[in-house]
Amino acid sequence: MRLVSILFSGFLGMMLFSGGAMAQDTLIKSKKASSSKMVRAADDLKKSLDVDDDAKIAKNYEALAQELIDKEEYAKAEEYLKxxxxxxxQLDQKKDKARVTRKLAKVQENQNKINSAIMNYQAAGAVAKDKDDEQLNLNDANRLRYDNNPAAQSAFNKRNIQLLEKENKKEEAADAxxxxxxxxxxxxxxxxxxESYEKAISFSKDKPEAVAKLTNKIAKVYELDNxxxxAIAINTNLLTEARAKQDFDTQITQLQSLATLYFKKDEPGKAVASxxxxxxxxSKQGNTAAVKKSLSQLLGYYKTHGKDKESIALYEQFFQNFEKLIQSDSALVDAKTFHVTEEKIRQLEKEKILKDELISKKNTFNYFLIGSIVLLLLFFGLIVKTLYSIKTKNKEIALQSLRREMNPHFIFNSLNSVNQFISQNKELEANKYLTSYSNLMRNMMxxxxxxxxxLGNEIEQLxxxxxxxxxxxxxxxDYQIIADENLDIETTFVPNMIIQPHLENAIWxxxxxxESKGMLLLKFTLKKGKIGVIIDDNGIGLTKSQELKTRNQKVHHSRGLTNTKERITLLNELYKTNITFNVSEKITPETGTIVEINFPLLDRI
Known part of the structure; x- marks a missing residue:
């Protein structure tokens, strides 16, 4: 008999392990996938990891953790909640963070991880959406700090009950x-x-499983109070309700609870029957865990009371139905399916981490590359800007140099004129000439x-x-200067010293x-938003002038025109203006030259 008991106990201990091995064949042969909520939650998580959808991944982690919480598998639930x-x-979803952090704190509290739970209640309060939620979490954190003081804990818990009832949070109110x-x-x-358990039941009416669990807790209180x-009346009532609903799992649980109560009441016949x-x-429902528990209690009773015949009969019956029991246990199939799915989840998580690392490294390299390109572009831009600045400065210096070139004929002939006036004792004319000459030179400088x-300044100089x-x-x-009355000569700007060399050419x-007295006309017009300058003389003309010139005069005249053209080119480049210049000879019967210069109308520089 002792050998039978040892063998029987060994098989009971190995039942679930053996069932796990045999369940793999059952899983392969099964025509129908498991309908377990936990398996479905795990499968949903696997799919979301497979498509790398971060929002769904977070949601499915939480859903799977909730299924594990419902099964009171708190260690695994904590893993998935984290x-x-x-x-x-990572998604920066504050509302979801607050909810999950609070769930995590509760799970850690159920595992007696008090310090971790306190920290997470505080963290949940810090990111709570409103003051009530914040206070709710702080109350729970303070409650856990008084772990050895039930009265103080009760005070904090009552505050939470008030908040939860006010916000109509039934599930959390029931837990509280x-x-x-x-x-x-x-x-x-x-x-x-x-009374507290009954209050919890009132908040759980829409959840029959929760109501049954809470009612069993009330029965346990009566049991503790002998x-x-x-307690038997409560369990019997629950058993009757379960039979009416054909809730086999609840029936088994209530029968086992009744057996425990009957043993304590010293009614072994009723206990054994239950x-x-x-x-x-x-056995009929394929619930190996319940079979193991019932058999263990029966074997213990038979062994204590020396009922070897009943033990052997039970032993033989068990082995006759063992394979059938294992194959019909959907819980084992679900466990194996969940285990396989969980392994796939682990692999997909590793792949996601590797993928995220590769993406992160790629992004880092891309940022480095983009940063390097930007720096190179900035450096290149700085070089271009510097070169452009140097080029512009050189043009400004060249323009200034060209502008300061004085016509040597003007200076030389002016001095000759003064000398001539003095030699002819025309002191008044010489003095007047020198005074005008000095004023002109001062203004030019x-x-x-x-x-x-x-334009007013330029006309005055000319x-x-x-x-x-x-x-x-x-x-x-003789000469005449005419300015269009539509031109505001005090606010309109023109290039400095562009016109004078052409007046000098016209005269000299x-x-x-x-042979006869000539006429020089300087005219300023406004047409289509441009200033037109016309220098019109009735002198001997370009052709005859070239015939009379000495070599030195030809060089001077050529340099004067070149100077003007160079200055116009530089002004157009520096100020983006469109100054045009043209010299033409008059056709008979009248001789002479016409110079046309066009400036854009500028009211500021």
Missing amino acids: KALASYN YVQQAEMNLQQKNKEVAI QFDK LQQAYELA ENSNKDFVT RKYLDLEHLRFQDKF HGLRYK
């Missing part, structure tokens, strides 16, 4: 009442504990560093210059050689 929290952190009942039991207040009849019913029902001057030349050649020409190479 992964869900990490995903929500369960906690309150456990604190009442610690304080040896069984009646208040039962009120076995009340265990036998539980065993037969568990003051404006020598300016690329543009007002008038002074023409006055000097007219004083020298008063019998050779055209009008000076004319």
Whole structure:
């Protein structure tokens, strides 16, 4: 008999392990996939990892953790809640972070990880969406700090019950009442504990499984208080309801609970009968865990009371139905399916981590590459800007140099004119000429560093210059300056010293050689947003002027025109203007030259 007991106990201990091995064949042969919620949750998680959808991954981690919480597998639930929290952190979803952090704290509390639970309750409160949720979490954190003081814990828990009832959070309110009942039991207040459990039931009416579990807790309170009849009445009532609903798992649980109560009440016949019913029902439903529990209790009773014949009969019956039991246990199939799915989840998580690392490295390299390109472009841009600045500065220097080139004929002939006036004892004319000459030279020097001057300033300068030349050649020409009345000569800007060289050419190479007295016209017009400058003389013309010139005069005239063209080119490049210049000879019967210069209308530089 002792050998039978040893063998029997060994097989009971190995039953679930053997079932796990045999369940693989069952899984392969099965035509129908498991309908377990936990298996479905694991499968959903696997699919979301497979498509790398971060939002769904976070949601499915949480869903799987919830299924594990419902099965009271808190260690695994904690693992998946941490992964869900990490995903929500990455997605920066604060509402989800607060909810999952609170769940994590509860799971850790159920595992007696008090310090971790306190930290997570505080973290949940820090990211809570409103003040009530924040206070709820802080109350739980403070409750756990008074782990050895049920009265203080009860006070914090009651505050939470008030908040939860106000917000109509039924599930959490039920949990809080369960906690309150456990604190009442610690304080040896069984009646208040039962009231708390009944309150929890009132918040769980839409969840029959939760109601049954809470009702069993009330029966346990009566059992602890040796009120076995009340406990038996509760379990019997639950058994009747389960039979009406054909809830076989609840029937088995209630039969086992009744057996325990009957043993304590010293009614072994009823206890054995309940265990036998539980065993037969568990065998029929393929519930190996329930079969193991029932058989263990029966074997213990038979062994204690020396009922060897009953033990052997039970042993033979068990082995006859063993294979059938294992093959029909959907829980084992679900466990194996979940195990296989979980392995795939682990592999997909590793692949995702590797993929994320590769993406991160690729992004880092891309950022480095982009940064390097940007730096190179900035460096290249700086070089271009520097070269452009140097080029612009060189153009400004060249323009200034060209502008400061004085016509040597003007200076030389002006001095000759003064000398001539003095030799002829025309002191008044010489003094007048020198005064005008000095004023003109002073103004020319003051404006020598300016690329543009007002039209009024330019006309005044040209008038002074023409006055000097007219004083020298008063019998050779007269002049006239006309400005369009639509031009505001005080606010309109023109290039400095562009016109003067052409007036000088008109006088010295055209009008000076004319036998009769000539006319020089300087005219400023406004047309289509442009200033037109016309220098019109009726001198001997370009052709005859070239015939009369000495070699030195030809070189000077050529340089004067070149200077003007170079300055116009530089002004157009530096200021993006469109200055045009043209020289033409008049056709008979009248001789002479016309110079046309067009400036854009500028009111500021």
